[in-house]
Amino acid sequence: MKPAELRNLGIGAVLVALAAIFPLVNDGYWLSIATTAMMYIALSTSWSLFSGPTHLIALSTAAFFGIGGYLVGTGMSDYDTSFWSMAILAPLVATAVALLIGLATLRLSGVYFVIFTLGLAEMIRNLVSWVQNNFLGSRGLYVLTDFTEAHIYWMLLGVSVVVFLFGWWINRSRLGFALKIIGNDEEVARHVGINTAWSKVILFMSTGFFAALIGAIVAPRYSYIEPNVVFSPQLSFLVVIMALLGGTHRLWGPLVGVIPFTLAWEAISVSFPNSTTLFLGLSFLIIVYVLPDGFTGLLEKFTRRAAK
Amino acid sequence: MTIGIKRRALLAGASALTLTAMTSAAFAADPIKFGVVAHLTGPLAGGEAVTHTPNIELWAAQVNARGGLKVDGGMRPVEVITYDDKTDPSEHIKAVQRLATQDKVDFMFSPYGTGFNIAAAPIYAKYDFPLVAVSAITDQQEELSKRFPNMFFTLGTTTGFVEGALDALTTLREAGSIGNTVAMVNVADAFGIELADKARPMFKEAGFEIVYDKSYPLGTPDLSPVVKGAKAAEPDAFVAWSYPPDTFALTEQAIIEDLQVNAFYTAVATAFPAFSGKFGSKIEGNLGAGGINPDTPAMQDYRAAHLEITGGEADYWASATYYASLQILEQAIEGVGTIDREATVAYIADNSFDTVIGEVSFDEQNNSMRFWSVGQWIDGVFHAVADTGMGDSVAPVAKDGWN
Incomplete structure (x- = not known):
């Protein structure tokens, strides 16, 4: 390992340790903000592992997140399974779903894929509701556990760490290299012998896996699963905006997008409760016109200029 | 935008009332x-705006x-702080935490x-807030009340909901x-599937x-195939476990x-008043979830005051029960006599409320275990025709066409 990498690893370890003791400092209001932020950190970072290098905007986060929440709800409520077995099963199911969807759509280029993923959450919500209605039945999707907010926060922190390590490994691997080439020019990638479809499918499966895992972990926080809440399209958009705001070409990019966004969102919710949608739109405009590479891009531009 | 204006108006109204209260009661205490x-x-948002x-x-x-309210031997006005959660549970959790720890409210609705x-419920439990739930119909009272002893249920159970419809039929x-x-x-969808599942056997x-x-x-925007299919089966009765739009x-x-069903x-x-507002006399004899007894003086006073002060009609189901939940909180706070949330929870559990x-x-x-479960539209009023523990429902009558 190079010294710079060792240094980064050290910084990462310190940040994780600081994050881990946060619930001991405050276990009320600020922890509830931190838990929401941690959920988005994990979701946005795993989202940008796929969408960053390939430049394919996937609006499918809610679809996989919903699978996680829904399976935990059904399993615990109707089949008396434990939370843990459902939290293991849900990401596997989502990975399989992502495989099928990836095979069917990732051969398509750009815009068709985006449009397809936009409808995906709605489609899966209807599909699981239909299956439940006709074959399984329901006694209400209750997820009653003894987890406190701090437990959920720590689990989400754990997932975030795994996502970062996974991303770090991908970036160093042949797969990560292949994805960068695909993102720059898919034709070239195909000509040099990269199996473009499979490379994309594998990364897409990983975002499905993590989103469902996070959905499963968050389910006990919600305590009762309403399908249209866990499959909410707003979640998909928020993940995209936070990741782009931070910048997707660095692993830590989404992290620096999520934190200011969450705090700004909170401030606006308190002072101007009717303007959050406006804020969402403004963030999009700022990303497009001012911050095409996110905060990380801006930061790098300044450091480059300073170095000159 | 109307919501924004309404909220501000509500706050302005509340503060204006607080002011009048303060001037009339000389130096009244903090709200x-x-x-x-x-x-x-x-x-x-639609249901919230009608019922809560x-x-x-x-x-x-x-x-x-x-x-x-009469506490600490004097009168203290009430002030209401409202946050929007955008119907998102993680926003909801944050906002409840904010009320409890930043705004330090004394009680929550x-x-x-x-x-x-x-x-x-876990946050209410953590800070000892009594939670008199209304719009929460469940069969899990046993487990929920064990976990959250501060949580109370007023609008009935899922089983009671289905039993009511069955009783009426x-x-x-x-x-x-x-x-x-x-x-x-x-x-x-969740509740619809649960009700149908329960109803079949x-x-x-x-x-x-x-x-x-x-x-x-x-x-689903177009439900004509569903109704056509039902018509083709020539049933005597039609039952829909439906949400507001459907x-x-x-x-x-x-x-x-x-x-043509009876x-x-x-x-x-x-x-909802909007239901009879839209269909007028055509829904004479229609059955639905809820119902009230419109003939008690308390209910008549309440509905008149609701119309006068809020400018809208109360709905014929959870509106009155939600108002009752506020009365329960009010009577419990005055019964305890100080701002003591733990004592208020105990008071609610041990006393009965008018x-x-x-x-x-x-x-x-x-x-x-007292709630109305089915109502019937008769002359523009939604009378309860089935209940659990109320005992004041009237007998349902056959529906006679859509005129």
Whole structure:
């Protein structure tokens, strides 16, 4: 390992340790903000592992997140399974779903894929509701556990760490290299012998896996699963905006997008409760016109200029 | 935007009332702070705006008009702090935490929707806030009250909900108004699936034959195939476990198709004034979830005050029960006599309360076993025709066409 990498690893370890003791400092209001932020950190970072290098905007986060929440709800409520077995099963199911969807759509280029993923959450919500209605039945999707907010926060922190390590490994691997080439020019990638479809499918499966895992972990926080809440399209958009705001070409990019966004969102919710949608739109405009590479891009531009 | 204006108006109104209260009661004490996290936007905003928000406005205005609540030997006015959660549970949790720890409110009102009540319950429990839930219909009272001893239930159980509909149909059958065949449809979403699941065996056991059984996805804009299918099965009764949009859409299609049944039941939102406002005399005899006894003086006073102060009519189901939940909180706070949340929770558990829906008390599972479950539109009023523990329902009558 190079010294710079060792240094980064050290910084990462310190940040994780600081994050881990946060619930001991405050276990009320600020922890509830931190838990929401941690959920988005994990979701946005795993989202940008796929969408960053390939430049394919996937609006499918809610679809996989919903699978996680829904399976935990059904399993615990109707089949008396434990939370843990459902939290293991849900990401596997989502990975399989992502495989099928990836095979069917990732051969398509750009815009068709985006449009397809936009409808995906709605489609899966209807599909699981239909299956439940006709074959399984329901006694209400209750997820009653003894987890406190701090437990959920720590689990989400754990997932975030795994996502970062996974991303770090991908970036160093042949797969990560292949994805960068695909993102720059898919034709070239195909000509040099990269199996473009499979490379994309594998990364897409990983975002499905993590989103469902996070959905499963968050389910006990919600305590009762309403399908249209866990499959909410707003979640998909928020993940995209936070990741782009931070910048997707660095692993830590989404992290620096999520934190200011969450705090700004909170401030606006308190002072101007009717303007959050406006804020969402403004963030999009700022990303497009001012911050095409996110905060990380801006930061790098300044450091480059300073170095000159 | 209207919501924004309304909220500001509400706050302005509340503060104006606080001012008058302060001037009239000379130097009145600090207001008692009440918090509520409402769905001002998002999918559940419609129900919240009909059933919850106007009642909070009404209650705060009435309490402040009489000088406030009697605590610590004096009168203290009430102040209400409202946040929007955009119908998102993680926003809801944050906002409840904010009310409890940043705004340091003294008490909180219950949120709208089963999921939101249960998601917020751990935080209410942590800070000893009494949670008098209304819009939370569940069969899990036993487990929930064990986990959250501060949580109380007022609007009934899922089983009671289905039993009510079955009671109404059985009464109609005994009167010879309908036969044995039922067309049953449901929205394929959490509560709709749960109700249909519960109803199938119960209806069969009561000797009803389900001749048509169909579900439709949440948000289906065109329900004409569902109603056409039901019509083709020639049932004696039609039952829909429906949500607000489909309650309206199914009724509209039944009118278009001229579905001739002597009992037509739709679930949530049948009790809304907007329902009779839209369909007028055509829904005479329609059955639906909810109902009230409109003839008690308390109910008549409440409905008149609701119309006068909020400018809108109260709905014929959870509105009155939500107002009753505020009365329970009010009487418990005054009963304790100081701002002591833990004592207030104990007071609610141990006492009975005189409210707009009559006497309310809670059993060992924190459940009030007195609620109306089915109503029927008769001359523009939605009378209760089935209940649990109320005993003041009138007998349902056969529906006679869509005129």
